[in-house]
Amino acid sequence: MANSFVRYTGNGSTTAYAVPFSYRAQSDITVTIGGSATTAFAWNGAGTQITFDSAPANAAAIEIRRTTSQGTKLVDYASGSVLTETVLDTDSDQAFFMAQEAIDDADDVIKIENTTFQWDATSKRMINVTDPTGAQDAATKNYVDTASTSQVNQAATSATAAAASATAAASSASSASTSASTATTQASTATTQASTATTQASTATTKASEAATSATAAASSASSASTSASTATTQASTATTKASEASSSASAAATSAASAATSLDNFDDTYLGAKSSDPSVDNDGDTLQTGALYFNSSTNQIKYWDGSSWTGIGVNTDIQVKVSANDTTAGYLNGKLVAGSGITLSETNDGGNETLSIGGATLPTITGISPTVASNSATDIVITGTNFVITPNVELINSSGAIFYPNTIVRNSATQVTINVTLGTDGTYFIRLENPDGGAVRTSTALLNISDAPTFSTAAGSIGQLAAGGSTAFAVAGSSDSTVAYSITSGALPSGYSLNTSTGAITGTENGNPTQETTYNFTITLTDAESQTSSRAFSITVTVGMNNSGQFN
Secondary structure, eight states, X not given: OOSSEEEEEOOSSXXXXXXXXXXXXXXXXXXXXXXXXXOXXXXXXXXXXXXXXXXXXXXXXXXXXXXXXXXXXXXOOOTTOOOOHHHHHHHHHHHHHHHHHHHHHHHSSOEEOTTTOOEEOTTOOOOSOOOOOSTTSOXXXXXXXXXXXXXXXXXHHHHHHHHHHHHHHHHHHHHHHHHHHHHHHHHHHHHHHHHHHHHHHHHHHHHHHHTTTOHHXXXXXXXXXXXXXXXXXXXXXXXXXXXXXXXXXXHHHHHHHHHHHXXXXXXXXXXXXXXXXXXXXXXXXXXXXXXXXXXXXXXXXXXXXXXXXXXXXXXXSOOOOOSSTTTTSTTHHHHTOOOOTTOEEEEESTTSSOEEEXXXXXXXXXXXXXXXXXXXXXXXXEEEEEOOOSSOEEEEEETTSOEEOOSEEEEEETTEEEEEEOOOSOEEEEEEEEOTTXXXXXXXXXXXXXXXXXXXXXOSEEEXXXXXXXXXXXXXXXXXXXXXXXXXXXXXXXXXXXXXTTTOEEEEOOOSOOSSOXXXXXXXXXXXXXXXXXXXXEEEEEEOOOOSOOOOO
């Protein structure tokens, strides 16, 4: 726990907040709400609590911080000056408080934790972070949101390109089929022409036979017919080749069309298009593929299938993701977290977009101690109060500012702690108690007084004797670190004698008329200003002379 500041979160109703740390003057205390300094508050008489004129808003960040002067020395020693306790305390308090504040500032940063030697933000958000540039740089929420939008746009662009490729392939297949049909027609025409040529050759042969008398004419006709036949055969062969080529083109086009259709079907199974509600199957009526996307026209939102449910993709806004697939059970989020001692958890929006509020620790209180006065020897002190958690830490703070610690600490209950202390320095002490959760309290007054118990300088036993009827004076002496009083707490003095309660003198005139020697036993108790006592047993003997004595000659 920090020694120079304390932080609270406003709830819109609380106005009073404890100041659990020491300070030199109230002018050294700065109070901020949401980072802005304020003086709209008042101190209580003990200087341990401030009360705002109006309650800070709900969730407002409240900080109460001590800032001891670092630029000006509060004490400037001069040669020959008198060093008083106040001057020394002021000088040491300034240095002590500055050291505490420096340690608190050093602890109030992101540090390497000692388990894995990794940076630990202690469950707090990092703000004002720039966009990453390296593969292992930390990414901001805005950067991740923007990247998600870019990936969705790229997927849509890829889908459009795939559809265009499928259309082009279908067009190529259609053109190839047309070419194949044309080639087949040309082959048929060539075959017909070849048949006609054959018929003509036959006719020419007949005419050659009939015109035998004209050999030259017949030979010429036969030669022409033979040439025509050869030409027709060549054309038929060419047509057959073209038909084969057209068939190959048609087959290739059909293969391309089938591949394009498969690609289009695969794309259609992943990118389902616009729909008014979450689909349960893909566009072919088959089981949905993990990663499938569709646009919900009712909510204007792109959603993806995670294998078991549809989840919306947010753009430039907070992404609301379920804690788990069964985040429809009231109290599910609260059930996954366990509050530490003195911490409260408050859940809202059960089963939906759940939020969890964490309440601060309940501060302990000290109502009294017993005894309030003790000597320098080991002494048990019972502290009573409220909200003592497990075994708290206890400090005893001398009025000079020095801090001492108990020999032992025993938590008897939530309202009682027993400590055993041995304090060699006389003086008054404040009690500071801190629970393991950081909640702490310091008494506003010094409840414990360490003082030397009174002691006797007169040895116990007989302090003298006197004759019956005599007026011999006696005295018992004792002292302490404060004024002592003397009292007879048992037994009695000789008749006619009394004890001076201020000086310890025992004076008077014996008037008991004893007939024989008598010893008077009594106990005197010393009591000092701190009500500490010490007792010792003493005695006085009264002697009696001989009566009706005779004389021997």
